Amino acid sequence: MQLNANLYSALDNDDSLNWSKGTSSYEKDNKGTPAALNDAL
Numbered sequence: 001m002q003l004n005a006n007l008y009s010a011l012d013n014d015d016s017l018n019w020s021k022g023t024s025s026y027e028k029d030n031k032g033t034p035a036a037l038n039d040a041l
Contacts, residue, residue, distance in 0.1 A: 001019045001020065001021060001022065002019065002020060002022050002032055002033065002038040002039070003018055003019055003038055004018045004020070004038070005037050005038045022038075023039060024039050
């Protein structure tokens with residue numbers, strides 16, 4: 001799961017609607033953007 005790239009306040013991560021499944025692939029069978037901005041909008 002990744003937090004919407006436009007929502008980084010202390011309260012934004014508490015709202016489940018601000019999260020989505022990772023779409024970018026990294027390593028084998030993993031999705032997300034470790035050490036980079038999330039691609040979820």
